[in-house]
Amino acid sequence: MSISTKPASGFRDFLPNEMRQRQHVFHIIREVYKAHGFEELDTPCFERLDTLLGKYGDEGDQLMFKVLQRGRKLEKALNLDEPKDTDLADMGLRYDLTVPLARIYAQYKNELPRYFKRYQISPVWRADRPQKGRYREFYQCDVDIVGSSSMTCEAEVTSALAMVLKKLDFSGATIQVNHRMLLRAFIEAADIDVSLETDTLVAIDKLDKIGIDGVTKELLERGITQESIDKLLPMLDITVDVDDQGMPDNLAALNALGEKIGHLESGQQALKDLGELFTLGQHTAAATMLRLDPYLARGLSYYTGPIFEIRSSDFSGSLGGGGRYDGLIGMFGKESVPACGFSLGIERILVLLEERQQLQQVKPPVDVLITLWSQEALPTCLKLAQKLREDGLKVDLYPDLDKYKKQFKYADERDIPFVILLGKDEIAQDLIGIKNLKTGEQETVAYDKVVEIIKCKDK
Amino acid sequence: MSISTKPASGFRDFLPNEMRQRQHVFHIIREVYKAHGFEELDTPCFERLDTLLGKYGDEGDQLMFKVLQRGRKLEKALNLDEPKDTDLADMGLRYDLTVPLARIYAQYKNELPRYFKRYQISPVWRADRPQKGRYREFYQCDVDIVGSSSMTCEAEVTSALAMVLKKLDFSGATIQVNHRMLLRAFIEAADIDVSLETDTLVAIDKLDKIGIDGVTKELLERGITQESIDKLLPMLDITVDVDDQGMPDNLAALNALGEKIGHLESGQQALKDLGELFTLGQHTAAATMLRLDPYLARGLSYYTGPIFEIRSSDFSGSLGGGGRYDGLIGMFGKESVPACGFSLGIERILVLLEERQQLQQVKPPVDVLITLWSQEALPTCLKLAQKLREDGLKVDLYPDLDKYKKQFKYADERDIPFVILLGKDEIAQDLIGIKNLKTGEQETVAYDKVVEIIKCKDK
Numbered sequence: 045m046s047i048s049t050k051p052a053s054g055f056r057d058f059l060p061n062e063m064r065q066r067q068h069v070f071h072i073i074r075e076v077y078k079a080h081g082f083e084e085l086d087t088p089c090f091e092r093l094d095t096l097l098g099k100y101g102d103e104g105d106q107l108m109f110k111v112l113q114r115g116r117k118l119e120k121a122l123n124l125d126e127p128k129d130t131d132l133a134d135m136g137l138r139y140d141l142t143v144p145l146a147r148i149y150a151q152y153k154n155e156l157p158r159y160f161k162r163y164q165i166s167p168v169w170r171a172d173r174p175q176k177g178r179y180r181e182f183y184q185c186d187v188d189i190v191g192s193s194s195m196t197c198e199a200e201v202t203s204a205l206a207m208v209l210k211k212l213d214f215s216g217a218t219i220q221v222n223h224r225m226l227l228r229a230f231i232e233a234a235d236i237d238v239s240l241e242t243d244t245l246v247a248i249d250k251l252d253k254i255g256i257d258g259v260t261k262e263l264l265e266r267g268i269t270q271e272s273i274d275k276l277l278p279m280l281d282i283t284v285d286v287d288d289q290g291m292p293d294n295l296a297a298l299n300a301l302g303e304k305i306g307h308l309e310s311g312q313q314a315l316k317d318l319g320e321l322f323t324l325g326q327h328t329a330a331a332t333m334l335r336l337d338p339y340l341a342r343g344l345s346y347y348t349g350p351i352f353e354i355r356s357s358d359f360s361g362s363l364g365g366g367g368r369y370d371g372l373i374g375m376f377g378k379e380s381v382p383a384c385g386f387s388l389g390i391e392r393i394l395v396l397l398e399e400r401q402q403l404q405q406v407k408p409p410v411d412v413l414i415t416l417w418s419q420e421a422l423p424t425c426l427k428l429a430q431k432l433r434e435d436g437l438k439v440d441l442y443p444d445l446d447k448y449k450k451q452f453k454y455a456d457e458r459d460i461p462f463v464i465l466l467g468k469d470e471i472a473q474d475l476i477g478i479k480n481l482k483t484g485e486q487e488t489v490a491y492d493k494v495v496e497i498i499k500c501k502d503k
Numbered sequence: 504m505s506i507s508t509k510p511a512s513g514f515r516d517f518l519p520n521e522m523r524q525r526q527h528v529f530h531i532i533r534e535v536y537k538a539h540g541f542e543e544l545d546t547p548c549f550e551r552l553d554t555l556l557g558k559y560g561d562e563g564d565q566l567m568f569k570v571l572q573r574g575r576k577l578e579k580a581l582n583l584d585e586p587k588d589t590d591l592a593d594m595g596l597r598y599d600l601t602v603p604l605a606r607i608y609a610q611y612k613n614e615l616p617r618y619f620k621r622y623q624i625s626p627v628w629r630a631d632r633p634q635k636g637r638y639r640e641f642y643q644c645d646v647d648i649v650g651s652s653s654m655t656c657e658a659e660v661t662s663a664l665a666m667v668l669k670k671l672d673f674s675g676a677t678i679q680v681n682h683r684m685l686l687r688a689f690i691e692a693a694d695i696d697v698s699l700e701t702d703t704l705v706a707i708d709k710l711d712k713i714g715i716d717g718v719t720k721e722l723l724e725r726g727i728t729q730e731s732i733d734k735l736l737p738m739l740d741i742t743v744d745v746d747d748q749g750m751p752d753n754l755a756a757l758n759a760l761g762e763k764i765g766h767l768e769s770g771q772q773a774l775k776d777l778g779e780l781f782t783l784g785q786h787t788a789a790a791t792m793l794r795l796d797p798y799l800a801r802g803l804s805y806y807t808g809p810i811f812e813i814r815s816s817d818f819s820g821s822l823g824g825g826g827r828y829d830g831l832i833g834m835f836g837k838e839s840v841p842a843c844g845f846s847l848g849i850e851r852i853l854v855l856l857e858e859r860q861q862l863q864q865v866k867p868p869v870d871v872l873i874t875l876w877s878q879e880a881l882p883t884c885l886k887l888a889q890k891l892r893e894d895g896l897k898v899d900l901y902p903d904l905d906k907y908k909k910q911f912k913y914a915d916e917r918d919i920p921f922v923i924l925l926g927k928d929e930i931a932q933d934l935i936g937i938k939n940l941k942t943g944e945q946e947t948v949a950y951d952k953v954v955e956i957i958k959c960k961d962k
Contacts, residue, residue, distance in 0.1 A: 049610035060542035079892040081899030083519035083868045112569040151508035157916040196902035327885040409542045426786040433538040440540030443655035457616040
C-alpha cells in the first residue's frame, strides 16, 4: 500500500500537545468574550452555493471549496454541454464567518435579542496555493455587535480585544484606529478625485512597509498629482503623545486633525464618532492601547465608520482588524443593519506565542500516572484512580505489566509530573508511594497527602 | 432577492441558547475524558479521497461528500470520456473519526507515547437523505486507547463512559457487554455454519426490538435450522442478578455461560477477557452499569474482542457503542495494532437531555446588564463594566439611550438575571442600584455588595 498518511496538502493535524495549546488560547479568548456579554454561535461548515457566491469578489468565488453533486444530479450536470463548477456543485465550504452571520441575522432576526452580541471561533476553508504559514483550513475568531449605531459598541469591542491581548501577554500591542469618513475627508481636502479614492487608500496603507518615500512614489504611479500629495501627506502626519502612565492623548491628536478637515461634512461625522470612542475608551481595558492612525485604511471596502487594526512590535503585519460595517449584515434582507466587529488573527497569534515559547507553560495533560507492578494490584490501582478522579485530578493508569524503565519513560513521554507506586507493602499498609519525576523525590504517604502533593504542584 | 436564508438541507444552525447547552454537555464529556488521562486530537475536516474510499463499504463511498477539483484539474477531469466522481473530486469530507485516527497513528507513531489515549469531539459529514433527527453534519464523540491488549483498557473506557453518563444524569443507563468470540462460540456450539454467522448475529441483535419470537422467525428466514435455533437461544438466555446495592453479578452469569461453551477454544479467550473485565469493572465508575448481554452483536464487523453498547430505559436504541478492534488501526501500516474505544451517541444524548428539559438549567450567558440612562453616565458605566469583568463576572452594557421598558425587555430576552441602574443620585453617592429581575427586589449598595449579590445568585 502506498497511500500517503500525511494530511492533504494545505491541511494540518493537531496532535494532543499542540491541541492543548490551541485550546488553552481559545479558552482565554472565549472567557474574555463571555465577560463582555458575547455569546457563541455555530453555523454549518457547508452553505448553499448561492449564499456564498458573489460575496467575496471573483477571486473569492474561485478560492471557494465546492461540494460535488451526487447521484442523478451529478449525472444531469455532466450531461450539460459545458458543465461549470456551479453546475457540478450544490454547496460550498464556509469561506468566512461574516456571510453566515448575515444569513443567520436575516433568518432568525425575530428570535434574536435586540442587540445580537455574538462570537464565533470556527474553521473556514480557502483553496489558496498552500505555502509556509498559509493553510487551506484555518480558524477565524470573530466578535460582532449587530443592531446598534452607538460608539459604545466600538468601545466594547476594543475593550474585549485589549483584554484578550493582555491575557495573551501582548501588552505592548496597540489598536490602531481610523475612520472611513476621515479618509474620505482627507481625499476631498487634498483635491483628489473620488475615482482615485481606492488607489490613494491602498498606497497610504503601506506606510508601515514602504515608508513615506515609498508611499509618495506609489501615489504618483497611481495617478495622484504632486500637488495633491503635498496637501495630503502633511494632513496625515499626526503624532499621538503618550504620558508617563502609558495613556495616549488621542483626543489632542484628533483636535489637531479637526483643524485641518473639520470644515468638511464627511470629516465632521468621523470627528464626532472618534471623539466619542476615544473618550469612552479611556475607561475600558483598551485605555492604553488605542492609537489614532490616519494612515490606517484596511483593504475591505465594506467598512462605513471607525476601523481598527492590531499591531505588535514583534510582528510586521496585523494581528487582526475590524470596524463598523453598517451595510453588510443586511445583505440578505431589505433593511440596512448597523454592526461593528473584529476578527482576531488567531492563527498568527498562535504562531507568535509558539515562537515566544509562551505555550510551553500550558499545564500537563495528566496530573499523575499510576504504575502497575503486579496483576493482583490492579483492583487497588483502579479504585485509587477512581477516587483521585472524583477528587478532580487527571489520572492515567499504565495498562500492562512492564519494566520499571518503560513505565517511567511513558510518564516522561506524556509530561506527567508524578507517578504512583503501589507495591505489596504499600497496599498492605494502605499507603501510597508517590514520586515527583522532576525532583526525583519519593514519599510513602496516606491518600489525603497524595492529593495535597499533586494539587500543590498544580499551582 | 430570493436567496433562502435557511441552512442547507440537512444542516443546522446553533443559535446561542442551543450552543450554550451543547458546549455545556461537551465540556462535561471533555472533563471526564481528561480525568481518565485522554487527550484531545483534531484532524482536518478534509482528507485525501484515497484515505477515505473503500473504508466504509460501497454505501459509505456513495454517502461521502466529495470536494470538487478546481482550475485545470477540473478541466482535465471534464475532458475525460466518462468522468466519475473520483475524477472530479480530490478530497472528501471526514466520514467518521476512526479512519483519521488510523491515519494519524500510521503517520506519527514514533512521536506518540507508547499508549495513545485520545478523544476527539468533531463534526463528520454524510450525504444521507435528511429526515427528522438525521443530519448531514453531526458531531461524533470518540474515545480510544491504542497500543495495549490489556483488559485494563476496557475497564478504563467503560469507566469514562459511566462517569459521563452519571454526570449527564443517565444514572439508570446500562453498558451492555458481550464479546465477539463468545458470539462465535455460540454459533459453533449451535452447529451453525460459519457462512451464516453474520445472518445469525443480525437476527439476535434485534431481540430488543422484535422479541424472542421475532428473532426465531428471522433466524428461520435467514436459513438457520430449527435444530440450531433450539440449541442457540437457550444458551443466550442468561440473567444478570443485581443486588440491593445495585451491583450486578456479571461473574455468576459468565460462569453459567462458561458451562455451556467453555469447552470451545473461541469461547475460552472470551470468557477469560470478560472475566477480567467484570472483575476490574467492580472497582471503576462503571461498577453498577456493566451488564453481560449475550444477545448484543453490534453491526460493525471490525470488532475482535469485547463489545459494548449503552442502553437507557427512556430510549429504544443505543446511546453509543464500542469495543476492541485490534485489526483496524493498522490499516495504513504493516503491523496490526491493538485498540479499544467507544463512540458516544452525542447527538441522541443531546436530544434526550433537551426532551427531559435538563438543559434549561444551564447558567445564563450574562450575569448582569448595566442599563443606560444618560450619555453623561456612560464613562461611569464602562468603568463599572470593566471592574466587574476583572472580578470574573459576565457583563453586558446597553449601548443606546432607550426607554426603561426596552432595556428591561432586552435583559429578559437574554435571560440576564440582574440589571444595574446608575442614575445621577447613585453616581453622586458612588453607589450602585441593582435589581433582581426574577424577584423584583431592588437595592442601592456599594460596589463590593453588588459583586456579592450577583455571585450568590450564581451558586
